[in-house]
Amino acid sequence: MAGLFFDELTIGQVFKHEIRRTITEADNVWFSALTHNPAYLHLDEEYCRTETEFGQRLVNSAFTLGLMVGISVGDTTLGTAIANLGWDEVRFPKPLFHGDTIRVETEVVDLRESRSRPEAGIVTFLHRAYNQHGDLVAQCRRSGLQRKRPS
Template identity: 85%
Template sequence: MAGKWFDELNVGDVFDHPIRRTLTETDNVLFSAMTHNPALLHLDEEYCRTETEFGKRLVNSAFTLGLMVGISVGDTTLGTAVANLGWDEVRFPKPVFHGDTIRVQTEVIELRESRSRPDQGVVTFLHRAYNQHGDLVAHCRRSGLQRKRPVAS
């Protein structure tokens, strides 16, 4: 199992995830279409070139958020998560464009035992996404319910 049990995690643990992802026009357009997001910022190159400060299309921030969290799963919660409890303080300090390569770092920032589920705990992660230049392009806090290591019988 790739994920970590709740009792294997410590506040301050940092995961530099080995998976990187170069974002394509197809990723952006398909995700925007699938989520019914018609924003010109994601779909209309001419509009972005002439009417925005960016000069080109932006990658849909909901895709960036999902990718950032998704990249973290294999090292942190794969097979050990019970449920995602929420995303807080989601921020996008710099834009993401087609062709950018994203890498992700995750830090464990809080752990607490579940009051109602003795075999589980609540973990809070701080996810950070960086582009190929090392610029922070996204970050969020994510809380999840995580299984503890099963007791041997």
């Protein structure tokens, strides 16, 4: 099992995830179409070239969020998560474009025992995604219910 148990995590622990991902046009168009998001910002190259400050299509931020969290799973919660409890403080300080490559870091920012489940604890992660230039492009806090190591 790749993920860590609640009792193996410490506040301040940082994971620099090895997986990196270059985002393609297909990723962006497919995700936008699957989620019924018709925003011109993701689908209409001509509109973005002539009507926006970016001059090109932006990667769908919901895709960015999912990819950022997904990259973190193998090192943190794979096989040890019981449930995702929520995403808070989701931010996208800079846009992503087709061809950008992201890398992700995760920091454990809070740990607390579950009041209702003695076999689990609640962990809060701060996920941060950077593009190939080192610019912060996304971040969020994610809380999850995590298994404790079996006794």
